[in-house]
Amino acid sequence: MTWLKHSSSSRWHADRWLAPLLGFTAAGAALILGLVLAFLLREAAPVLGSGHAIGFLTDAGWYPLEDQFGMLPMVVASLAAALGAVLLAGPLGVASAIFLRFYAPPGVARVYRMIVALLAGIPSVVFGLWGLTVLVPLIARWQPPGASLLAAILILVLMVLPTVALTSASALAAVPQSLLQGASALGIRPQGTILRVAVPAARGGIVNGMLLACARALGETMAVLMVAGNVVQYPTGLFEPVRVLTANIALEMAYATGAHRAGLFAAGLLLTLLVMLLAWLAIRATRGGHHA
DSSP: OHHHHHHHHHHHHHHHHHHHHHHHHHHHHHHHHHHHHHHHHHHHHHHHTSTHHHHHHHSSSEEGGGTEEOOHHHHHHHHHHHHHHHHHHHHHHHHHHHIIIIISOHHHHHHHHHHHHHHHHSOHHHHHHHIIIIIHHHHHHHSTTOOSHHHHHHHHHHHHHHHHHHHHHHHHHTSOHHHHHHHHHTTOOHHHHIIIIIHHHTHHHHHHHHHHHHHHHHHOOHHHHHHSBOOOSOOOSTTSOBOOHHHHHHHHTTTOOHHHHHHHHHHHHHHHHHHHHHHHHHHHHHHHHHHO
16 A cells, blocks of 8 residues: 555656646747747848838749849749649558558558658658659650659659658557447448548548648758759649749758848748648647547
8 A cells, every 4th residue: 555655656746747847848849940930030031021022922033133032933833742742642641551550461561661661761862863863864755854843743752651651540540449340330341441430530630641741742852952853933734844942942042142042031931831831730630630
């Protein structure tokens, strides 16, 4: 009895210190995010506080030497590449998660999960190098020049697929077993149980994974820079070369000065706000899935 009282007292003391520690950690993370946003706002202030801010959407193109900072073509290219990648990686990732959860034997599932995790750990420059030497020439045989929006989308599919697959697998694993057993008791076939019960019950986590994958695709730089062609223009087709915002920052920051440099920081601020929006949507999707 004395041992039980001592154990309960130890747990109570640990819990008493855990909440402040977690609160301090969360506050530190929020402070870092706030400092990053403040830094971006300060560096972008020369163009945000002048007539250049409207020019981000209205200027004919990105010509910093002529004081034209039209980002809209690069914004459209960034969104097209990210959304295209998620549209392709989404079904593949969910199918992989279903295979892992319901069809793969334990040994196969363990090896397959390890392979997917390793795919997530490959450096982006390696994907870019493979895309530049293999994928771009392959597309060029079909439709020159090869370096294009399509190449960027396909590279991003490989990079975000593990995110969708692993988060979807975790969401499916969290579906209560009682739901699946109840569907089976009602005479629903296994395929129907998976598609009509398990997947809808896990939709919050699945959508969450897709939104996080979209944020990853928006923030990718090196691989897209190597295969997209880096031409500042609206993507009128899959085979057209484009330049995304991240690649533009990486290419020009080394020599940018004055308003040009501030414009690049404004592009970084825009990307950060887009990723924050996706993160907020992911949180909402997760809450919606829990309520469902």
